Amino acid sequence: MVRWGGERWWRFTIRRRRGGWGFCCGGGLRWRRLWRRWGELVMSERSDVQGFLLGLVRPYWSRLLAGGLLLLVSAAAMVALPQLMRAMFDTALQSGDAAGLFWLALYMWLVVVLMAVGTMVRSQLIAVTGLKIVLELRQRLVAHLLTLEVGYFEGVGSGGVVSRVQSDTLLLLDLIRNHVPMLVRGVFLGIGVLVGLLYTSWYLTVVLVVAVLPLALLGWIVGRRLRDLSRTQQDNWYEFGRLVAELASQMQTITAFGLQRVVRGRLEENFAKAYGVAWWRIVLNSGTLSLNVLMGFTALIGVVWLGGLEVMRGEMTLGQMMAFLLYLAFAADAAGNVAAFWPAWQEVLGGSERVVALLKRKPLLVEAAQPVHLPVAKGGRRLELRGVDFGYAVRVGELALREVDMVVGAGQKVALVGPSGAGKSSVLRVLQRLEDVAVGEVLVDGIDVRQVGLAELRRQFALVAQDSPLFNATVAENLRMVRPEAEEAELWRVLRLARAEVFVRALPQGLATVVGERGVQLSGGQRQRLAIARALLADAPVLLLDEATSHLDSENEREIALALEEAGRGRTVVVIAHRISTILDADMIYVLEAGRVVGRGRHKALLRENEVYRGLAILQGVG
Template identity: 35%
Template sequence: MATSSTSSARPAAQSPRSLSGLLPFVRPYWLAIALALLFLTLAAAATLLFPVALRHLIDGGLVSADKGQAAMGLRGYFVQLFGVAVALGVFSAARFYLVSWLGERITADLRNAVYAHVLRQSPAFFEHTQTGEVISRLSTDTTLVQTVVGSSLSLGLRNAVMGIGALGMLVWTNPQVMLQVLLILLLVVVPSTWFGRRVRRLSRASQDRVADASAIATEVINAIPVVQSHTAEAREASRFADATERAFGTAVRRTRARAALVAFVIISTAALLLWGLYQGTQAVLAGSITPGHLGQTVVYTIILAGAVAVLGEVYGDLLRAAGASERLMELLATESPIRSPAQPVNPPWPEGGSAVLFESVDFRYPSRPDDPTLRGVSLRVNPGETVALVGPSGAGKTTALALLLRQYDPQGGRILLDGAPIDGMDLQHLRQRIGIVPQEPVIFSGSALDNIRYGRPEASDAEVRAAAQAAYAEEFIERLPQGYDTFMGERGVRLSGGQRQRIAIARAILKNAPLLLLDEATSALDAQSERMVQAALESAMRDRSTLVVAHRLATVQRADRIVVLDHGRVVEQGTHAELVALGGVYARLAALQFQT
């Protein structure tokens, strides 16, 4: 129930450079970016032309001595202003569309990349990263990135172009005044940078606290029946409230710092504007510039001041998005230790079942490095043979199946499938050769048809129905409201435990792999259903190898061979009769179960 370690505090970088991790997602759309930059520049240029047109209007149309000529000239000047406005509107609309499209497209690509990367992680990844943490990064963090790419970044670039252009025009027309303005501008930028660094650190911390709350919510909502059965609703609500309060407290500190940044930028830019205006009025009074020149200077000063203010806001957005980008890049940089080799060696597909060989396998779970789960396990399954793994809880039975599926790699020894080491095979090829019925079957929120063909999506409806019949699932599926097209509900909440298990068995039968793994495949069935499904499984096990994990020994008595695990070691092997006669671990387990 602890929060993810990935949400712990980390040293934050001192600039928005973390956004550079987005470059691989930006490069494919260079043409759209170039067009957006072109329209952005044209829109900024149109804005910068407005003060020039205004100067002409004032000096040529309002200050002229000939009133008739001035009236005629005003029309032309207003037409110029309207032309500038039309150009600004068209270029701004084109820029807005392209930038918004880029924001949506890049964010979608980023979400897809992160999700696909997470799906390739080994179970070891989820031993230290909670599901809610991943969901938070997929939703909240990518939304922040979308805000920057689709809005703030464009706004910042546009204002940067306009600010530089306005500054250039002011330096050209009023060089002495602008030297003083530049000094004031430096006094604005330096403190803003310091404020920005603090905002960024607090933004990262705020996103981590939100992820903690999401992790708690995801964990608890997925276990609602357990929570309610232990009357823990109030306790869990309080735990979530504590997490959201911590997120709120961090967000308040971030907002306070950003508010101080905004106030400083607005006050300093207002001072910048008023200083420029004061110097301009003094120049008009001295007769060194015309009123139109003053109007032009005022507008350029307003554009410069507005650009600085907007850039301060955008910088805050960039810093916040940099924290989100860091978290996403961390996730994308996580490398799964379980990968396909560069040059895989895949053995031919066997006809009569696969051969499995464990050679002195040692294994410890990454989260429990000091607690060996398997110790020197050697095990052989011949083609077409059914081998049962039994033993006390924690003996390593399910772990052996996880290693065979290469969800983990052993620390010692090796595992061979059909004569080839599984770590030298292509991962997809390896797992396509194995069908599995897990102890806790997973039902997806689709139809019964989709759930059964999950492992073989190209299967026809007739093949799906045949697999359901073999698993004795058809009789309850046809009683559902829409039969095979019935929506199963999230995690199969509309089905009983036994029905979910029969769906999982039908899925494994349809996959028709040469190796079948059964992990307590009948544990959730009543006696009548178990007899039916056991008969179906025995039929499904023909012409393939089967490795069965079971606690209920009645289900494995007819196995070709029974392997007994205890404390991670193979302690006995043989048939049911041989092991009972041996009087060891299996005999004691059998005596307890059958006497009961």
């Protein structure tokens, strides 16, 4: 039995067996613990992420196998080169055989041509496959993002979404296109080179392997640290993307308030964090590289010295020595390929964690197992809230609506008024089931919205929000988002109703004019009119207006009010109004304060009986 440090490393036993005595040996406690610990480490090393990555490449196994075979051919060709060189030195040069020297040189050139052709085909095959895998992953991410509730995007922000879909997937593309082929090449070449080294001189090969083992251990240790740094750096890039997206979307506010210094300070703080992480990565990489160079050249010098002694003693030919040195160069190349993979793999693991977490995130809005279909709408929909409590997912512990009871009759025009933060927009949110209520029911024609398919439910509503940004597309494309089959005549009809026809005809290309990102080429009032026209084109039974006329001047507001009155005929209309003068004709007005309904009725009755409503009316000069 062998012991070290008080623990048994190996044991030897002699046991009596049937027919005689037998000798056996087995691993001690320390070896078994090391093996078990190594297995736990490998299996727990982001097994979900590794399984996810394997699932991505599995459909393309045939392409990857073909690429691997080409790498095998290339590695085999490289392994043959030192033996051809050995023959040149030990046979052709020693005997002065010029013809033999020519043919050996020709064979070497053909081997190089084979390597070049294989590399070209393999590079194209793997690159195209990697691109397909990453594009498929991005499509999956986008498709999954579209199933998530609005609250997720409000919590993560646009920068976080862009980082997950773009930056994290680029790491995977680089791994598939560059590092995986180099790893496979390094493994194949390393095996072939090891065989070649052993065949040429087993003694020098043993010396070389002993010298390389510490480098492998060092690479494993450094790689684990690089993985953590990579995850931190990806978080920094996510924050940077969020800040830049915020800068781009809020540039007018930044300029108007002179916030350039504040924004620059926030970006510089992010740069400083990113620089600190990048600095440590550079230090680790450069330090590891320097140590690899030092130990590698030390091993090379030692091998040359020992090999020289072998040649001087006549135990090794000059051709064998040259072949061994060439194999040694190939071994360094293979080791570099394998070593470069480990940090890259750790980076991909760090970046892929967020991708996997996103794909594993279940939508908070669950579709009904057997959705109930709504009856055909006749003159709008009847909407009802019964004892509703609602809080936003990003505001844990806060309720935006408390014990809200509300009824909107089919074909009615109902207005919601109240101070800022009263919960008016939250009512529209739960009606469309953008988020689920915590307590109570939301009903459409007497059916709980949770029992209706999400797509069918959303088709019942056309929303014009306080800020309705447009897509970076033409006027016609923005309108047809809700009805792709709409004819041009229908577009002009809704533009006319929304009082947008005149300015659209005056645009350089009319309906074909690109409005820019979020509609920046148009004024605020023009954007709002196009949003109203889009809602009218949707032809939904329920029209939701979230302060839809807030960006318009008094004259245009009156025109839009008349247009919306015409468009609301035969529909249910729910209006959030900041100007009481626009809802005097409402069939019912609900007054909200601090998430509760504190009054309901028509304008004149509320003016007499409700203090909150009367205060708002007095502030606006409405009697």
